[in-house]
Amino acid sequence: MNIEVIVPLVVFLLFTFAIGIWSAKKRTGAASFLHDYYLGSRELGGLVLAMTMVATYGSASSFVGGPGIAYDRGLGWVLLSMSQVVTGYFTLMILGKRFAIMARRYRAVTLVDFLRSRYNNGLVVIVGAFSIVVFLFSAMAAQWVGGARLIESVTGMSYQASLFLFAGAVLFYVIIGGFRAVVVTDAVQGIIMVVGTLIIFTATLIAGGGMNNIMTSLYQENPNLVTPFGADGDLTALYVSSFWILVGVGVVGLPQVAVRAMSYKSSAAMHRALLIGTAVVAFMMFGMHMAGVMGRVVVPGIEVADTVMPELTMTVLPGWLAGIVLAAPMAAIMSTVDSLLLMISSSVVKDVYINYIKPDASENRIRLLSLIVTAAVGIIVVAISWSPPEFLIWLNLFAFGGLEAAFIWPIVLGLYWKKANGWGALAAMITGIASYMIISIWVPGWLGMHEVAMPVLFSLAAFVLVSLLTNRQENEWSPLENN
């Protein structure tokens, strides 16, 4: 075991405990348990909003997987990773104040609440809640596994002990603290991610003898490494650009991101968040992926992409600094799983239980049930991650793309297109998920783009077509009448 690496991790975990307790205490004065536990009473300020959006979205792939691929492919992958910068402002601007205002009028706690009030269609609610639970559950399990593996590799503890430690910490603060604990820890985790990026980027740059030297070495090894086309010259402009949908504009459709766009306090908070968020995403993506590419010069010959960042960190940094940098991917994983856990819990409690089973449930009952459901979902996921079934890992590959293809148009057109109706939304969700899975399984890389690109278009076409076909005058939506 490496004590210097473990100490920062333990300090960090203790800190998250404190935030969980603080959040639970802060709730005692809140008017509605449900709004507070799942939305933090809609009082996010600019910095916390920006950080929680970045941290929820940026998962292990930004810190471990992505830079590892950049090591392999060269600067082309840095270019690709920069397609994520658009998320910093686009989600907040496109959903915008209209989403925040409508969500308040509908008293929506979840994304499905919003869809239910907007479309008034039971099937939209069922399909929406079902896809959130299934896709996010598998995504969350995959992240737990990643988090536990990371602790295992850094500390030398067994996989099971690592999982237990990691899961215990996250479950504690999410269960007792709810949304407020999640976003405040996200903000702290976001700051750790920024600091970690700065340290590893600088250290790698120095270890490589400066940018000029690094680029010269890369060019001499293989000129393709410094082009936008990748080491083998196979990263086409079309393929790289299609990532603007998967990790860029499509992020609007992710429920865990969209729900944050209805939880901020004021217009001013949203304005600040889009500035901070854009700067942070740009800095982190460029810094981490460049570090991956530069690492090729510093530590050549690494075969397994996922080991690039841990090995690079251990090589270029002294132990205590390495601990801080390695806390960054752990922070990234924690800040993703905590949000997913709460999303699933809110879907079960609000979208299923209160909507269908017991609409008149008392405040106390809801309170108890929310805590129990959050705990139960968490424990089930941990139990499954103990030895994850292949099906779950397989399903996870479709989680984010599937959710994007399902929800992007029902949210966006629901806000800005008057003729959008429930049947159109339903057609869009089913078309999006189905075509995405079909393309991913049978014709991966179809038309030279990422698999999510075409389903987003199909979903749009289905939405518009079905909405127009089933459109009757009395169905036409106006926010004025709909309250």
Place this chain on the structure above:
Amino acid sequence: MSLEEKEKKLQQLTAKEALLGVAIAVGHFIWWFGFAYGLGGRDPQNYQYILGMPDWLFYSCVLGPVLLFVTLWFVVKFVLCDIPLDQEQD
């Protein structure tokens, strides 16, 4: 101002701000794409280097985000409106 007019104004304002977001994203994409593949498409022998980086990378991924940030700052400062969010309709 009647309720209907007020609501209509709110609708127009929020739609305008969302469209502005789309316009910025389109400009952002064109800048990112244009410099990456316009300059990066040359033979790597002919690349110029800025701050040690190939010119395409510098313009597309370093200068681009800086200009984007400046644009967003101006938009936030001079264009986006500070409206209350808990606007009830009664």
